[in-house]
Amino acid sequence: MTAAVALGCVTATPHTAYATSATKAVNATSTMGTANEPNPGAALSLGAAANFAVLAGTTVAGTGATVVTGEVGVSPGSTTAGFPPGIVAGAVYLDDPVAEQAQDDLGAAYASAAMRPGTASLRPQLGGTTVLPGVYNSISGAFQINGELTLDAQGNPNALFVFRTPSLITAPASTVRLANGAQACNVIWQVGGAATLGAGSRFAGSVLALTSITAASGATVHGRLLSRAGTVNLDGATVTRSACAGVPQRRTTTKLGAFCDPASPGNLALVATVTSSGPVPPVGPVEFFANGVRQDQFPSDSAGHAKLIISKITPRTHEFVAAFAGTNRLEPSTSPVLSVVVGPEGICPAPPAPPAAPAAAGDAGANAGASPSGKKRDRTVITYPPNDRPFTARKRDRNRHHHARPGNHRRPR
Template sequence: MTVAVALGCVTATPHTAASAASATRTASTASEPSPAAALSLGAAANFAVLAGTTVTGTGATVVTGEVGVSPGSTTAGFPPGVVAGAVYLDDPVAEQAQDDLTAAYDSAVGRPGTASLRPQLGGTTVTPGVYNSVSGSFQISGDLTLDAQGDPNALFVFRAPALATAPASVVRLANGAQACNVIWQVGGSATLGAGSRFTGSVLALTSITAARGATVNGRLLARAGNVNLDAATVTRSACATLPQRRTVTKLGAFCDPKSPGNLALVATVTSEGSVPPVGPVEFFANGVRQDQFPTDATGHAKLIVSRIPPRTHEFVAAFSGTNRLEPSTSPVLKVVVGPEGICPAPPASPATAGSGAPGDKAGSNAKHNRSTITWPPARRAFKGKNRERGRHHHARPGHHRRSR
């Protein structure tokens, strides 16, 4: 199937409420569980980003997982931002998620504390527990390591009035720790620094900001305020993901010689286990969903796009997952299209397109418009040190005989 790259703005439309969302919303009660007890997010666990007023994306923001807003009803910046998941705006699904977020927030607040930590967490290693800040906000400069000590169910809960991570800071997982078991309960707002790599679910009373290029393995859940994403990547974490269930999606762009003038987007999905990665792949161009195709037996899915105007285009492929494989999203693939277009048709013969002599417009365009990439990628004709075309690579009879 061939589609034209969408360039116009679109308005997010609320999805129909799932049948599982009850008209009468229920929330679990927080009854001071033990520090080590699992903390349930309820319906909020399905969301990568949840806000009370609005979700705003800037630039090449990519969210893998559901996005919701309640009681607000707006999102902005999508596109060009990409959401590989459903969007719920002030409907029963988003409302239920907010109710369950409130219950989880209260549960985190009500747990007995394990210890108090200094506000600066960077440069430290923390074992499982429920931690308060001895004074003020938690801060992370450099690396923070969360050591589960071999227990994949180990729970980490950090409680503070605010959270701020420095640019390029990192929250690392060690010895079986899982991002789904890391909770940041924030009594005010949280700010993640530019280029930082953050792990865990932020449960903020007001707002959350992810500065330019920040990466989040977890969730950004704001009760009353907004969530601002500046070219950030947010991937919803999932617990107890077996290695054989994990998938990786990559995206390539190729000129297809069978379809001159069109660009072939080829998604490649791989998994660590024996289950073939056969399932649906969604393609996005400049933040707009184009189409969905299943992968073949080798994990490839292909979409042809045409009529690509000059500019820098951003493409993303998202594997939706199956009941046996986890979803995954490719990094943003940028393709620059100049005024001459991309993947032009091969030059016509001189009999129909001019002589091709210097100064001839048709000949000049044909010379400079030839594509430099093809699908499938061409293999090298020769291997080893001798790669010059036209050179002999075989023995010639008598070539090494001595003259008599």
């Protein structure tokens, strides 16, 4: 499905956190279900808060190219900042009954995590270790991740990991890695104060913090950032809400391409392609964003394609994103940012004018292949599908495969 959208826009982008080896702990298993359960391995329900990728008590503030896939809520506060240029691929709830209920359920989940019997106490530095399912306290001070932390579910996709700490700090470029069936939806970080995720880190799990949460530039979160009473600050971070998958076939991937479509001369076609790892057809709503501003939403077809036509594109660098909202059978996913440079001549050349009346003898050779201005017309046509060929931003690139014939032509520049 397509729609034409006039564009004269502003900016947006995505980015990543993970873990490994030595701490052996006792097993504990779960299936995400009831709160206030004394069994350390029993399911821990987030209630209505599970629908949110980001939830704050006072405000959600984004800077730079922030991308959030999932719902965003604030209560009892009522403000967000930095969206756009930041992108929210989901609903936003500000101090309304939905956000209030999510905060109530977050409080219950926080209390449930706090009251469970502990499996063991760990050293504050989790980097360079492997942890098995269980409920863990820090021996002293805040949990930190410097390097890689591996969470090993030992083949049990319902394995529960709970980390309880007065504060949480992950170093730049650190990683929480999920191994042997571990799922981000079953990883809980209960933080008594603030949590800080370092720049370029790759993080997994749901952070349940009493005060503020900060995700620095380039941090990627697969899970949730949920603050009871503070602010959630996102500095060019990417947050994707995790969902427990009974089978891994629920996962999806979204990619975005830009093409000059002959069906709409002079306009740019954005084509999102959604794929899933299982047999479920990737049919569902796809939202398109340009420079942080939501443009429109269309359902993908049975092949996972959704298409948006962009018209009136101003000269500048534009950044496009497509987000698959997910269904009750498929997880959401967001494409990487696609940057398209538009120069003064526009992005997609209009088709050639119809042939003129036959020229007088002697003029035909001089005028062949020339436009009224005397310049040779560029007849390049880029299509999608069936002869799909991705958009190339620079006009000079269009001739790079035309090889000069010896003695007849100069090498193209």
